[in-house]
Amino acid sequence: MRRVLHGDLVQLGRVLYAHDADERRALIERAFAETRVAHQHRLATGLWHPEFGDGSLAGWASGRRRPPEPDLDDPVYAYCLMLILRQLARGVETSGPRASSWDTIS
Numbered sequence: 001m002r003r004v005l006h007g008d009l010v011q012l013g014r015v016l017y018a019h020d021a022d023e024r025r026a027l028i029e030r031a032f033a034e035t036r037v038a039h040q041h042r043l044a045t046g047l048w049h050p051e052f053g054d055g056s057l058a059g060w061a062s063g064r065r066r067p068p069e070p071d072l073d074d075p076v077y078a079y080c081l082m083l084i085l086r087q088l089a090r091g092v093e094t095s096g097p098r099a100s101s102w103d104t105i106s
Contacts, residue, residue, distance in 0.1 A: 008057035014066035016080035
C-alpha cells in the first residue's frame with residue numbers, strides 16, 4: 001500500500017460514512033486488502049489496477065459511493081475516521097520504519 005496521506009483518510013472516511021455501522025469494519029479490511037493488491041499491481045505493471053485504483057486508500061475510495069465530507073464534529077464521521085486511524089495504528093500496513101519524536105514521549 002502506498003504511503004497514507006490525509007486525503008486517504010478523508011476519502012475512505014466518506015466511504016465508511018455511507019455504510020451502516022455493522023458493515024464498516026469489514027469494509028476497512030477489504031479496502032486495505034484490495035489497496036495492497038492495487039499497489040503490487042502498480043509496481044509490477046506501472047498501471048493502476050482496473051478495480052482497486054493506484055494503491056492508495058483514496059484511489060480505492062474513488063470508485064465507491066461517497067457523500068460530501070461531513071463536518072469533523074459529526075460523531076458518526078469522527079468514528080469512521082477513528083476506525084481507519086486505529087487500523088493504521090496497529091502498524092499492519094506500514095512499509096518500513098515510521099518512527100517520529102512522538103514515539104519517545106511517555
